[in-house]
Amino acid sequence: MLTENGGSVPSRPPALREQRLVQTREQRQRLDVDCNSCAMAQLCALGPCDAQPCERPNRAVHGVRTVRRGQSLYRAGDSFQSVYAVRAGSFKRVVMHRDGLEQLTGFDIAGDMLGIDGISTGTHACDAIALEDSSVCVMPFVLLQSLCREIKEIQHRVHQMLAAEIVRESSQMLLLGAMMAEERVAVFLVDLSERWQARGYSACSFTLKMTRREIGSYLGLKLETVSRMITKLQKDGLIAVNGKDIRILDPDTLRNITAADRQ
Amino acid sequence: MLTENGGSVPSRPPALREQRLVQTREQRQRLDVDCNSCAMAQLCALGPCDAQPCERPNRAVHGVRTVRRGQSLYRAGDSFQSVYAVRAGSFKRVVMHRDGLEQLTGFDIAGDMLGIDGISTGTHACDAIALEDSSVCVMPFVLLQSLCREIKEIQHRVHQMLAAEIVRESSQMLLLGAMMAEERVAVFLVDLSERWQARGYSACSFTLKMTRREIGSYLGLKLETVSRMITKLQKDGLIAVNGKDIRILDPDTLRNITAADRQ
DNA sequence: CGGGTGCTTGAATAGCGTCAACTCTGGTGG
DNA sequence: CCACCAGAGTTGACGCTATTCAAGCACCCG
Secondary structure (H helix, E strand, O other): OOOOOOOOOOOOOOOOOHHHHHHHHHHHOOOOOOHHHHOOOOOOOOOOOOOOOOOOHHHHEEEEEEEEEOOOOEEOOEEEOOEEEEEEOEEEEEEEEEHOOEEEEEEEOOOOOHHHHHHHHHHHHHHEEEEOOOEEEEEHHHHHHHHHHHOOHHHHHHHHHHHHHHHEEEEHOOOOOOOOHHHHHHHHHHHHHHHHHHHHOOOOOEEOOOOHHHHHHHHOHHHHHHHHHHHHHOOOOEEEEEEEEEEEEEEEHHHOOOOOOHH | OOOEOOOOOOOOOHHHHHHHHHHHHHHHOOOOOOOHOOOOOOOOOOOOOOOOOOOHHOOOOEEEOOOOOOOEEEEOOEEEEEEEEEEEEEEEEEEEEEHHOOOEEEEEEEOEOOOHOOOOOOOOOOEEEEEEOOEEEEHHHHHHHHHHHHOOOHHHHHHHHHHHHHHHHHHHHHHHHOOOEEEEEEEEHHHHHHHHHHHHOOOOOEEEEEEEEHHHHHOOOOHHEEEEEEEEHHHHHOOEEEEEEEEEEEEEHHHHHOOOOOO
């Protein structure tokens, strides 16, 4: 099954041969993958493990794959072989339904893991689409599993990674099920801010890689509502907005936005 | 930290001593736990593994614990030691927020796993509260982990279990973010129906263990809205309702409820 | 028998979605 | 270089859905 495909284009089979070629070329890149010198090591599931001098992680990394903006790393229904660590760029994960109902379930940036939705059934449950030209480390799951059986600490990290995703989704359910529109947008911005900060970037100034529509799909809102709430936060002096550039002016107040009355 | 406590009562320390005693008594029950004769074996993470004659699973099960209706199996903030397999009864999982905002993130019935929200941080991220008198198998996580390193198949099952929860939560995000009230209730009933069926019970007739308010919290709706939608489904002849007793009359139509127009 | 809880139903309201107009930007091709 | 177009974003007016508030019934338990 094809794993590479246009993201925004609805028609699937425009140039099958060429896409196949692109995929092969990408997967052939084996470059200089060295986990010990990776900038994302601290965040990666295979990051520095204190117990060992650690040439080990490299063993699980099969290579690097690049994905261009709008193309998919994998699609729902693709057979599951590997998980991926984002080296550079960013992705969105989208779950679909019959009759065009769709939901953006997550944004992944450098240091995040992708593909774990395929573990349970052996088939990916969502599409992972690059928001910009991106690259990932490919980790065949069978290799990762055997590494888990050998090295206790890596086993623990993988379990933590899976469980962390469960907790993250729980708070997203809280957001979707119980928060008002303004609160959702505020939480979204604070969350992004903290994630950039954890990666060594500025917490108060960053660029959105996604459109208003994508933010809306993630937050359970329409794009117009997202736009209105962003405007409102700006009018209230909590953020400064210029298109996709966001500056957070008052993080404390932003963090404390709640529905005014709540018993 | 206390792990046993009243569920519906807001005041925490009414009878600390007694609750501590209750907990100890419960944890002492070691009874006749035998995974090979367990009715839930097919659904359990430690269920029958074809590779081995399997006296092994028993090794990870430390004992049985009973939890009375309204009491908690664990609470957010409790230190994480074990995961649990529900033997009998049912639980709700609740995540909380400052200022009283809360969201029900899941219902767990016989065969489901509980407690995995504690793996990532070593501290439970939600409350697990019994909806009726219930009992669980206690599996200390360190035992489960070492079993994973020994037996490939159990490792695979545990990974599948964790990943399945991720996928399940993704579809709940789809529900919360993109579905109308009627659709949410319909999906909820179909899901419950299928889960009872997977456990050998009737798919078309079952009893809700939870209140309308709890269903509402799970679906991101108010209890009045849940009530109205249930009434509507009944008027449309898709289900028959008598309080908490539900009969599904037209599963196919129920499964196909969508927002009428969706481009 | 009284009081609490759960559930249903109605009427009014608020919040978000829908529709539409308009601007701005980036990319394409003449 | 400019005309053109498609997509992204903003804003306003209006409508609909779900919430809020309120009343009333059924049930359980002390």
